[in-house]
Amino acid sequence: HSLDFTAGMAEQDGRPAPHVLGASVPDGTLAFGGDGGPARGAASGERPLEKAAAEAAAQTASDDSSTGPRTPTRRGATPASEAREMNLPLPASTPLLDEPLSRPVELLMKVLTFVATAAPDTSKAELVPGRVLSARLLLSLYAVDAFSWGTGQIFKYEVVSLVKEKQWCYLVASIILTAAETCIEFVASYVTPYLYERMQGSSYVSPRQLVHFALKVYFASNLFALCVYPCFGLAIHWFGLDSTAVIVLLGVVRSGQYAFGNQLGDAAVEMAKPHWMTTFDGSRLVLPGCCRPLLTRRATEDHLACYITLIKFILMFLMGGLYVVIRDKVALRWGMACALLIWNAFAPFVLLKNFGQLAQALPERVSEREDAGDGEAKAEPGVRRLTSLRFQEVSFLIFVVVMRGVPPQSAEALMNVIMLELASVVQLGMVVVGGLGILVAVLLKIHWRPDAPLEDRTSLTAAAAESEEDGTSQNGSFARQWLRPAFTVTVLIALGAVCTTFLGRNGIYVAIIVWLPTGPVLKLWDTSLDSFLFRYEPAVVTDLAYWQNVLAVLIQLPLLAVNWISLESADCTQSDGAELRAASLLLFIASGVLLLLCMYFACVDPSLHASRSLKGAVEGQVRSGLRQ
Numbered sequence: 001h002s003l004d005f006t007a008g009m010a011e012q013d014g015r016p017a018p019h020v021l022g023a024s025v026p027d028g029t030l031a032f033g034g035d036g037g038p039a040r041g042a043a044s045g046e047r048p049l050e051k052a053a054a055e056a057a058a059q060t061a062s063d064d065s066s067t068g069p070r071t072p073t074r075r076g077a078t079p080a081s082e083a084r085e086m087n088l089p090l091p092a093s094t095p096l097l098d099e100p101l102s103r104p105v106e107l108l109m110k111v112l113t114f115v116a117t118a119a120p121d122t123s124k125a126e127l128v129p130g131r132v133l134s135a136r137l138l139l140s141l142y143a144v145d146a147f148s149w150g151t152g153q154i155f156k157y158e159v160v161s162l163v164k165e166k167q168w169c170y171l172v173a174s175i176i177l178t179a180a181e182t183c184i185e186f187v188a189s190y191v192t193p194y195l196y197e198r199m200q201g202s203s204y205v206s207p208r209q210l211v212h213f214a215l216k217v218y219f220a221s222n223l224f225a226l227c228v229y230p231c232f233g234l235a236i237h238w239f240g241l242d243s244t245a246v247i248v249l250l251g252v253v254r255s256g257q258y259a260f261g262n263q264l265g266d267a268a269v270e271m272a273k274p275h276w277m278t279t280f281d282g283s284r285l286v287l288p289g290c291c292r293p294l295l296t297r298r299a300t301e302d303h304l305a306c307y308i309t310l311i312k313f314i315l316m317f318l319m320g321g322l323y324v325v326i327r328d329k330v331a332l333r334w335g336m337a338c339a340l341l342i343w344n345a346f347a348p349f350v351l352l353k354n355f356g357q358l359a360q361a362l363p364e365r366v367s368e369r370e371d372a373g374d375g376e377a378k379a380e381p382g383v384r385r386l387t388s389l390r391f392q393e394v395s396f397l398i399f400v401v402v403m404r405g406v407p408p409q410s411a412e413a414l415m416n417v418i419m420l421e422l423a424s425v426v427q428l429g430m431v432v433v434g435g436l437g438i439l440v441a442v443l444l445k446i447h448w449r450p451d452a453p454l455e456d457r458t459s460l461t462a463a464a465a466e467s468e469e470d471g472t473s474q475n476g477s478f479a480r481q482w483l484r485p486a487f488t489v490t491v492l493i494a495l496g497a498v499c500t501t502f503l504g505r506n507g508i509y510v511a512i513i514v515w516l517p518t519g520p521v522l523k524l525w526d527t528s529l530d531s532f533l534f535r536y537e538p539a540v541v542t543d544l545a546y547w548q549n550v551l552a553v554l555i556q557l558p559l560l561a562v563n564w565i566s567l568e569s570a571d572c573t574q575s576d577g578a579e580l581r582a583a584s585l586l587l588f589i590a591s592g593v594l595l596l597l598c599m600y601f602a603c604v605d606p607s608l609h610a611s612r613s614l615k616g617a618v619e620g621q622v623r624s625g626l627r628q
Helices: 002-012 049-067 079-086 103-112 129-165 170-200 207-238 244-275 301-326 330-353 391-421 424-447 460-470 478-502 504-515 518-535 538-554 556-570 578-607 614-618
Strands: 117-120 283-287 295-298
Touching (some): 103 330, 117 129, 129 170, 129 207, 129 244, 129 301, 129 330, 170 207, 170 244, 170 538, 170 556, 207 244, 207 330, 283 301, 295 301, 301 424, 301 518, 391 424, 391 478, 391 518, 391 538, 391 556, 391 578, 391 614, 424 504, 424 518, 478 504, 478 518, 478 578, 518 538, 538 556, 578 614
Antiparallel strands (some): 117 283
């Protein structure tokens, strides 16, 4: 009724309909539709936006006073969220999409997106400024996560360094820290939907509300870290309280703060990420985001996956390199930590305060699920149980969980040896060379995938039909983009383990050279994985993202048990070089697990029916599980 009122009011005054979000324009379209952006083409002579919106809201309030208060259609629903879902006008209190940001917020967004940002795609018929702003918000989430990761790693190595000073086996301390962190991360990942429902007031999956929830927990976690960690720094390095109790307490606090708080935010972001293509539609991805663009691409599934990987990696690379340079100087090390703590609490606070304006183009709801029995679409709250997933989806989870869990966990012990035993110049060289290798690999992948015409962006359903005819698909070959990286990582890990085992202490330098290619290989595989999820069925892809996070943490528990057994057999407290031998044994075990994974998906999975094969799902041969 507010839409009709604003249009009728304009006609009575003899003026064209006002260009208000949700108001009618002369061509009969809505100024704000379900895609989250205002329509162009309002005629000249229109009244001020704020005045027209206020008048529409006043008329709505007067109508509601006579008919009684409106009852939300779902728990926790707001007028703005219902308007987005039903393509109705937004309330007058909702900020306008094209309203300029305040100077501090604009500066913050530029800092968070200095690696890569989003810009309007001038080749599109209609530009939606609100979408570009929301796209920048989504990219900034990965900067917030990367900075939080930096503080988490700094204080983890702080605990390990203190343990080494006490002449304890630092690998045992590292495994204990990782085990505690793993258990807490598992709990955090598992309870994410339940805490989301309590804090956001809705059990239905909403990408917009998931992002809001993630920012809340990022802010709460980093605010707690800002209040606690400086106290430990003063106690240990100023007052000399470096007793066993203080070290243990620091490890417990670090595991609880980083593993629980940040994992909640990470899990929420991963659950929302597969639904972001609607927001990025009509945008171009720009690298770098802080100066003259050097590499721009249209925001497709493949390009977005690569740019997200670049944002996370470049920020982690810069922080890791800086920490390696200054880690031997206590004042500089803790100065870097305190600066990150302040920034990590400030950034999500500002984003939360301006969330209404930054996130207006984020989708409020996802597509309804299609029941497998009767083919009817049904809106279901929460996520599906693991037992209700399709066979190929379970295969997907197994592949992803092993590939993302085994290599990092097996290399954890060896990284501690490298960080604490080798010279800083060797560590810095390893970081620089490995980082440049990953950067070049991802940039080359973007370069080799030029912009395709807009009309060529077919859905996976069309790609499935093409793959049946010529063996190609939009997701690429399963053997090339999934199996080949798995085989490569398996071989490299095994060769590195041979070097560290049979070449003695000098073998670690050879092993580092052998292992350097694993970084680019795994990062390229990550982009293929994200691209696949971007294209998967929107109604169920959140379930995959959720269980992927939960199981990726769960699989680390048996790996930690193997780590502990290996350390006990090597008895790292009794002889020099025992830590390196224990780390080598873990690498052999990891390469064996990866070899079994590769053999199954190379020999067994392709022989299964297309509806049960991961190869069929990745190559777009299963129509029922792909975006329509």
